[in-house]
Amino acid sequence: MPFAPRSAExxxxxxxxxxxxxxxxSEPKWIPTEVKAQVINALxxxxxxxxxxxxxxxxxxxxxxxxxxxxxxLIRRKPGVRLTGLVxxxxxxxxxxxxKVDMMxxxxxxxxxxxxxxxxxxxxxxLADFQELAPIAHRYGIPLRGAVATAFxxxxxxxxxxxxxxKLVEAYLRGGxxxxxxxxxxxxxxPPLVTRTVQVIQAxxxxxxxxxxxxxxxxxxxxxxxxxxELGIREYESSIGGLGGCxxxxxxxxxxxxxxxxxxxxxxxxxxxxxxxxxxAVARQVQGxxxxxxxxxxxxAGSRLKLSSLESVRRAVG
Amino acid sequence: MPFAPRSAExxxxxxxxxxxxxxxxSEPKWIPTEVKAQVINALxxxxxxxxxxxxxxxxxxxxxxxxxxxxxxLIRRKPGVRLTGLVxxxxxxxxxxxxKVDMMxxxxxxxxxxxxxxxxxxxxxxLADFQELAPIAHRYGIPLRGAVATAFxxxxxxxxxxxxxxKLVEAYLRGGxxxxxxxxxxxxxxPPLVTRTVQVIQAxxxxxxxxxxxxxxxxxxxxxxxxxxELGIREYESSIGGLGGCxxxxxxxxxxxxxxxxxxxxxxxxxxxxxxxxxxAVARQVQGxxxxxxxxxxxxAGSRLKLSSLESVRRAVG
Numbered sequence: 001m002p003f004a005p006r007s008a009e010x011x012x013x014x015x016x017x018x019x020x021x022x023x024x025x026s027e028p029k030w031i032p033t034e035v036k037a038q039v040i041n042a043l044x045x046x047x048x049x050x051x052x053x054x055x056x057x058x059x060x061x062x063x064x065x066x067x068x069x070x071x072x073x074l075i076r077r078k079p080g081v082r083l084t085g086l087v088x089x090x091x092x093x094x095x096x097x098x099x100k101v102d103m104m105x106x107x108x109x110x111x112x113x114x115x116x117x118x119x120x121x122x123x124x125x126x127l128a129d130f131q132e133l134a135p136i137a138h139r140y141g142i143p144l145r146g147a148v149a150t151a152f153x154x155x156x157x158x159x160x161x162x163x164x165x166x167k168l169v170e171a172y173l174r175g176g177x178x179x180x181x182x183x184x185x186x187x188x189x190x191p192p193l194v195t196r197t198v199q200v201i202q203a204x205x206x207x208x209x210x211x212x213x214x215x216x217x218x219x220x221x222x223x224x225x226x227x228x229x230e231l232g233i234r235e236y237e238s239s240i241g242g243l244g245g246c247x248x249x250x251x252x253x254x255x256x257x258x259x260x261x262x263x264x265x266x267x268x269x270x271x272x273x274x275x276x277x278x279x280x281a282v283a284r285q286v287q288g289x290x291x292x293x294x295x296x297x298x299x300x301a302g303s304r305l306k307l308s309s310l311e312s313v314r315r316a317v318g
Numbered sequence: 319m320p321f322a323p324r325s326a327e328x329x330x331x332x333x334x335x336x337x338x339x340x341x342x343x344s345e346p347k348w349i350p351t352e353v354k355a356q357v358i359n360a361l362x363x364x365x366x367x368x369x370x371x372x373x374x375x376x377x378x379x380x381x382x383x384x385x386x387x388x389x390x391x392l393i394r395r396k397p398g399v400r401l402t403g404l405v406x407x408x409x410x411x412x413x414x415x416x417x418k419v420d421m422m423x424x425x426x427x428x429x430x431x432x433x434x435x436x437x438x439x440x441x442x443x444x445l446a447d448f449q450e451l452a453p454i455a456h457r458y459g460i461p462l463r464g465a466v467a468t469a470f471x472x473x474x475x476x477x478x479x480x481x482x483x484x485k486l487v488e489a490y491l492r493g494g495x496x497x498x499x500x501x502x503x504x505x506x507x508x509p510p511l512v513t514r515t516v517q518v519i520q521a522x523x524x525x526x527x528x529x530x531x532x533x534x535x536x537x538x539x540x541x542x543x544x545x546x547x548e549l550g551i552r553e554y555e556s557s558i559g560g561l562g563g564c565x566x567x568x569x570x571x572x573x574x575x576x577x578x579x580x581x582x583x584x585x586x587x588x589x590x591x592x593x594x595x596x597x598x599a600v601a602r603q604v605q606g607x608x609x610x611x612x613x614x615x616x617x618x619a620g621s622r623l624k625l626s627s628l629e630s631v632r633r634a635v636g
Contacts, residue, residue: 002320002548003509117628155626188622190585191321191544218622219578219615220585222537226509226544230320251611252619260537267508267538293569297537301570304506304536308473310435 003229004269013270014235015262016211017043018052019286020071021086022255023243025055025064027290033067037074039286043240044081046278048258052105052237053083056092061120072099084145088119093133097140104137106130106177107147110164111154114185118149123164127171134175145179146172147213151197153188162200169201173208180208181237184224186246187217191227198231211235214256216295217246221256222264229268236261241283241294257296259283277303321547322587331588332553333580334368334529335361337604338389339404340573341561343373343382345608351385355392357604361558362399364596366576370423370555371401374410379438390417402463406437406444411451415458422455424448424495425465428482429472432503436467441482445489452493463497464490465531469515471506480518487519491526498526499555502542504564505535509545516549529553532574534613535564539574540582547586554579559601559612575614577601595621 005011020040024031040051053075059066068085075083077100085101087093096104108126109115115123130146137144148168154160169180182197194212201208212228212235214221225236238261244254259279262272276298283299323329338358342349358369371393377384386403393401395418403419405411414422426444427433433441448464455462466486472478487498500515512530519526530546530553532539543554556579562572577597580590594616601617 001510001513002545113628153622156628158623158625187619190622191582192319192586195319217615217619218581219575220540220582223540223544223582226541227320246619250618252615257537263536264509264538264541268510297535297570301505301535301564301567304471304508305476307476310431310474 003226006232010234011269011271012234013265013272014050015048015258015265015272015274016050016052016084016235016237017048017240017258018213018237018255019239019241019243019258021052021055021065023239025062026244026247026254027064030064033070033074035289036067036071039240039282039289041076042282042285043279044076044078046282047272047274048279049080049273050082051084053085053101055086056095056099057086057088069095069099072101087133089129090132090136093136097136097142101142103143103145103179104133105145105147105181106133106172107149107183108168109149109154109185110160110168111150111157113156114150114154117156127168130171131175134177138176143179144175144177145181146175146177147181147183149183150185151182152184152190152193153186155186162197165197166200166204169205169208173205178207178209179211181211181213183213184215187215187221187252189214189224190220191224194224194227195231198228198233209235211237213237215246215254216242216256217252217254222260225256225261225264240279241286241296241299243286243290243294253295257298259296259298263298321544324550328552329587329589330552331583331590332368333366333576333583333590333592334370334402334553334555335366335558335576336370336531336555336573337557337559337561337576339370339373339383341557343380344562344565344572345382348382351388351392353607354385354389357558357600357607359394360600360603361597362394362396364600365590365592366597367398367591368400369402371403371419373404374413374417375404375406387413387417390419405451407447408450408454411454415454415460419460421461421463421497422451423463423465423499424451424490425467425501426486427467427472427503428478428486429468429475431474432468432472435474445486448489449493452495456494461497462493462495463499464493464495465499465501467501468503469500470502470508470511471504473504480515483515484518484522487523487526491523496525496527497529499529499531501531502533504567505533505539505570507532507542508538509542512542512545513549516546516551527553529555531555533564533572534560534574535567535570535572540578543574543579543582558597559604559614559617561604561608561612571613575616577614577616581616
């Protein structure tokens with residue numbers, strides 16, 4: 001069976017919820033810290049065991065993330081639940097360590113233009129920041145993740161060279177980050193591109209533990225996940241309800257949706273440790289909080305075996 | 319490379335546009351015949367070569383399809399473009415033949431309850447209607463398609479037995495319909511279910527030419543297409559803009575979206591004969607006509623290599 005687990009030991013797929021960071025960050029309206037914490041706590045109750053919870057960036061640069069430390073303090077910590085904080089530099093790493101994150105994620109864009117635009121520094125400067133922050137993570141015994149933004153294309157430069165991606169992966173691994181995220185920042189990933197990129201990294205750096213971070217900007221986010229499953233990737237990043245957006249394409253969606261992803265993984269035979277019905281209930285709550293319709297589908301349609309009553313019937317040929 | 323064509327001869331994937339039938343039919347507001355024709359004609363200009371154009375059902379049963387014959391007369395016919403008409407019975411087949419359809423499609427639901435609810439007759443009565451209409455199609459030399467509705471689950475009965483699906487496929491093939499559509503009427507298909515169903519039919523009836531008709535009700539429509547590609551299926555049904563809905567789940571989407579599907583197929587190395595940019599332009603026009611946002615993503619985001627200008631930059635970490 002394609003896409004299915006390869007053995008009884010290969011049944012677990014890790015879903016990292018990034019809605020509180022990647023999702024909320026692209027919301028223009030301030031979301032109170034208590035609301036952010038409520039969403040994360042509800043997701044923990046639903047069985048989500050990995051989060052990109054917040055970002056320890058400069059509050060001036062990203063006002064929505066100004067409450068990173070306060071938010072961390074409001075989350076009900078639980079053994080086995082990993083809270084990752086994004087850290088742009090040494091200062092962010094010290095703040096993240098003080099807030100007791102379980103993992104630090106550093107991020108550099110594979111595209112020089114995107115790096116300059118998004119991080120306001122060159123790739124080399126961003127990598128120098130990583131080299132400075134990595135020892136801080138090691139000193140506190142906190143595992144490190146290296147995220148490659150625009151790994152599958154850049155909205156300014158177009159195609160991104162695989163060499164640029166490899167250069168970042170190599171620097172991350174040398175700096176002690178074994179976890180590597182390939183970020184499809186603006187939804188440019190396609191199945192053949194994902195296959196080529198993952199296979200080259202797997203061949204060159206077999207020690208890397210690869211996570212895939214897809215956006216559904218052009219509708220094929222979960223098709224890319226199917227491809228990732230076939231490549232043996234067992235870690236995916238997504239946001240509850242499909243929270244977030246794409247700043248380069250008004251009306252387009254952002255991250256792939258957590259509950260739709262979990263539905264797909266479960267149906268393909270994977271275990272995520274997540275209660276899908278409870279997850280969908282949280283998605284509907286988040287939709288209420290955001291006061292707009294979110295792109296997630298499963299939360300609207302419900303379980304595939306939730307039966308309709310005959311009274312609810314309307315004609316539906318097709 | 320997974321999902322890719324298996325040889326140079328295996329590059330063509332046929333996309334059948336069903337928006338004018340499955341999409342429009344679930345719209346409560348009357349869509350003028352001229353508008354329906356304009357949409358189909360614009361899609362023909364964009365290179366779409368196969369349509370489920372309309373349905374020759376009773377106008378009382380489905381008022382939106384009351385203009386089937388008039389619509390057919392307004393479509394600019396072109397060699398190589400196949401216009402299919404849905405036909406419920408002998409009377410519909412005579413009307414469809416008079417309207418010069420290129421193919422007739424008969425449909426029966428694999429679930430008895432859905433058949434009763436949707437077609438207002440039993441499976442046996444629906445199959446008897448097929449046996450009565452098939453000779454009419456043959457007499458006019460018009461190819462026949464047999465569509466199995468609720469092939470992957472029924473909103474009233476839940477799981478549908480594979481034996482029920484096989485019974486319908488066998489009846490269709492015996493009656494001279496070599497083209498078989500497996501219809502995921504309410505978005506209950508999952509990759510393992512599609513694999514099992516397709517493989518059993520391929521093994522039992524190797525002469526059947528299978529098309530897959532998915533809905534995106536629970537967000538995994540294109541993931542199911544990826545699975546279909548891996549199984550060797552090269553014909554998919556979809557609707558422009560993702561037009562349509564799901565009468566059993568308010569807010570949920572209907573058919574998979576044609577332009578998102580074509581984007582995926584092209585990126586996976588398939589040729590559809592369709593100009594994707596022209597297709598997206600039609601999708602945006604249809605969105606305007608419907609006066610509401612449609613679920614299609616590609617039409618909002620545009621080509622993955624359409625570059626953004628630096629002036630348009632807003633911060634987008636992730």
